[in-house]
Amino acid sequence: DTEVTQTPKHLVMGMTNKKSLKCEQHMGHRAMYWYKQKAKKPPELMFVYSYEKLSINESVPSRFSPECPNSSLLNLHLHALQPEDSALYLCASSQEWGNYGYTFGSGTRLTVV
Amino acid sequence: AQSVSQHNHHVILSEAASLELGCNYSYGGTVNLFWYVQYPGQHLQLLLKYFSGDPLVKGIKGFEAEFIKSKFSFNLRKPSVQWSDTAEYFCAVINTNAGKSTFGDGTTLTVKP
Numbered sequence: 553d554t555e556v557t558q559t560p561k562h563l564v565m566g567m568t569n570k571k572s573l574k575c576e577q578h579m580g581h582r583a584m585y586w587y588k589q590k591a592k593k594p595p596e597l598m599f600v601y602s603y604e605k606l607s608i609n610e611s612v613p614s615r616f617s618p619e620c621p622n623s624s625l626l627n628l629h630l631h632a633l634q635p636e637d638s639a640l641y642l643c644a645s646s647q648e649w650g651n652y653g654y655t656f657g658s659g660t661r662l663t664v665v
Numbered sequence: 666a667q668s669v670s671q672h673n674h675h676v677i678l679s680e681a682a683s684l685e686l687g688c689n690y691s692y693g694g695t696v697n698l699f700w701y702v703q704y705p706g707q708h709l710q711l712l713l714k715y716f717s718g719d720p721l722v723k724g725i726k727g728f729e730a731e732f733i734k735s736k737f738s739f740n741l742r743k744p745s746v747q748w749s750d751t752a753e754y755f756c757a758v759i760n761t762n763a764g765k766s767t768f769g770d771g772t773t774l775t776v777k778p
Binding site: 649659 | 678689697701707709710714718727755759761763764766768769770771
């Protein structure tokens with residue numbers, strides 16, 4: 553299995569909703585990442601988990617809350633989002649943190665209304 | 666702070682033309698370098714990577730890139746493009762000290778049949 557699987561593929565949520573994005577990989581990778589990508593823009597790093605511990609938080613607002621329950625799973629909990637948070641949220645993993653190419657998931661297209 | 670610059674925002678070529686996409690980075694320390702491709706409606710895929718050794722690296726689908734340390738460059742090349750190469754191409758750099766990745770703004774390649 554050489555994939556990163558993200559669910560759901562599309563999500564529409566209101567500004568008062570609470571929702572979660574899920575990411576799963578079974579490649580034995582020990583680093584997992586959340587990126588945000590706006591249309592026609594490069595991915596922007598949000599969080600890095602290495603060996604299930606949060607290693608980098610790129611000053612992301614607290615309305616985004618990451619969680620790494622085990623080495624194969626990465627969640628992103630969403631609460632009280634703003635319309636400007638609408639974007640493609642990408643999960644990626646790599647063998648180790650920092651020095652390996654990433655395998656990206658297909659992303660969750662999030663629309664905040 | 667590290668940054669990645671892709672000078673060509675949009676490149677239009679005819680099939681069989683040769684391709685070279687520029688990528689320059691600014692960081693004085695050790696870096697790992699990557700090119701990713703994003704086909705329309707698909708997720709990011711790793712094209713090739715450079716960690717050390719031979720500065721000319723070969724990737725998938727006939728792509729190659731050359732790392733020139735003195736010029737802080739990692740340009741992507743392909744001798745003869747195909748219509749199916751139409752996509753967005755991102756150069757990325759990982760600072761091996763901090764483990765942080767930075768993506769360039771991307772280059773949109775359109776290949777006319």
